[in-house]
Amino acid sequence: MAAEVPGPRERNNGPAVVVALIGAMAIVVGALIAKSDGKDSAGTDDGVVGDAVTVQIEPDLDWYGEGWSLAFEEGLPSDVEALGVPDHNLQIRDWGVVRGGVDITFSAWTVLITNRSDVLVRVTDLRPRVISREDPIDGAFLESPPAGADPSIVLHADLDTGDRPQFVELDEESGIAADQPFFGTNTVSVPPQDSVEFVLRIETRACYCTYVLDLTSSSGGASTTREIRTPSGDPFLVSAYADAYDSYWGEGSFHACPNQVLIPMNRDGTPVDRCP
Numbered sequence: 001m002a003a004e005v006p007g008p009r010e011r012n013n014g015p016a017v018v019v020a021l022i023g024a025m026a027i028v029v030g031a032l033i034a035k036s037d038g039k040d041s042a043g044t045d046d047g048v049v050g051d052a053v054t055v056q057i058e059p060d061l062d063w064y065g066e067g068w069s070l071a072f073e074e075g076l077p078s079d080v081e082a083l084g085v086p087d088h089n090l091q092i093r094d095w096g097v098v099r100g101g102v103d104i105t106f107s108a109w110t111v112l113i114t115n116r117s118d119v120l121v122r123v124t125d126l127r128p129r130v131i132s133r134e135d136p137i138d139g140a141f142l143e144s145p146p147a148g149a150d151p152s153i154v155l156h157a158d159l160d161t162g163d164r165p166q167f168v169e170l171d172e173e174s175g176i177a178a179d180q181p182f183f184g185t186n187t188v189s190v191p192p193q194d195s196v197e198f199v200l201r202i203e204t205r206a207c208y209c210t211y212v213l214d215l216t217s218s219s220g221g222a223s224t225t226r227e228i229r230t231p232s233g234d235p236f237l238v239s240a241y242a243d244a245y246d247s248y249w250g251e252g253s254f255h256a257c258p259n260q261v262l263i264p265m266n267r268d269g270t271p272v273d274r275c276p
Contacts, residue, residue: 052117053190053217055228060108060199061090068093068144070101071137071239076249076262083261089144089251092261096142104141105205107238111198111228113215115190123188124223125216128202130163131235132210138242142249142262145269155182159204159211159238167200208239 070093077099086092093101115121155167166181190196202211212235213228229235248267252260257275264272 052115053121053224054114054116055215055226056112056114057228057231058110060110063108063199063201064093065090069104070096070142071104071242071245072096072099072101072140072142073137074100074139076140076142076247080262086261092142092144092251101142102137102208102237102239104239104241106201106203107236108199108201109236111200111213111215112195113190113198113217114195115192117219118192119219120192121190121217121219123183123190123196123215123217125183125214125225126198126200127164127166127183127214128157128159128211128236129214129227130159130209130211134208136206136240136242137208138245140247140249141242141245144251145254155198155200157200157202159202159209160206164214202236202238204238205240208237210235210237212236 065088068089077096079099083092083095086095111126113123155169157165157167159165166183168180169178169182188196200213214225215228216223216225218224244267248265248269249262250265250269250271252258252263252275255263255271255275257263257271260275263275266272
């Protein structure tokens with residue numbers, strides 16, 4: 001028998017630097033969760049939905065807004081003046097990502113799956129698939145330091161465990177992982193004309209990894225797996241921390257340098273010079 005899933009829990013976001021990757025998943029109104037061999041009353045599963053299931057993906061801005069770090073292969077981009085006077089650290093991150101910055105330790109994405117059909121759809125699996133592994137990027141390091149306490153912990157995938165790691169559910173208080181993969185024992189049912197949202201964290205501490213997401217759903221006895229990429233159609237990127245970087249940079253306003261958007265940093269995270 002399916003159990004109704006509570007609405008999204010309030011999150012306290014936490015460290016984006018030197019922190020174990022953590023995961024969170026929120027299931028929105030109308031979505032039901034059941035054991036994979038169970039039945040539920042959210043509708044019938046007669047018929048096949050095919051392309052009636054749509055997927056929307058975007059960066060989890062709530063998470064990144066509380067701190068992030070990027071690595072650049074070719075050094076810090078030279079057009080810092082293009083930033084102007086940013087109102088939020090997300091503007092600095094956007095500037096860096098557009099210029100080749102890659103998330104360090106984790107990447108955070110929101111995946112919205114919508115069932116636009118008239119029949120029940122079950123999400124039976126969702127997992128990363130690594131398509132390349134390289135040494136961590138060790139060019140320039142740029143960070144916007146974190147604020148707040150540890151975030152709510154729900155789902156986590158570790159790319160260092162294999163090329164197709166499964167998401168596991170984590171205890172919100174202790175951070176201890178469940179014994180079984182989340183989709184190994186559960187399916188998430190999406191009633192007709194409804195949606196389900198996953199907020200995922202994908203971690204590496206060993207590689208510069210390129211990966212995609214594989215989403216498997218079923219209806220009417222038929223199963224479909226589709227590949228999910230970034231909004232631009234590219235694979236996802238994430239890099240582990242390098243042993244050292246060619247240069248270190250930080251957000252000036254965080255270090256009481258309001259007249260400088262980015263400032264050079266020492267390896268220990270302290271500014272190289274006093275602010276003017």
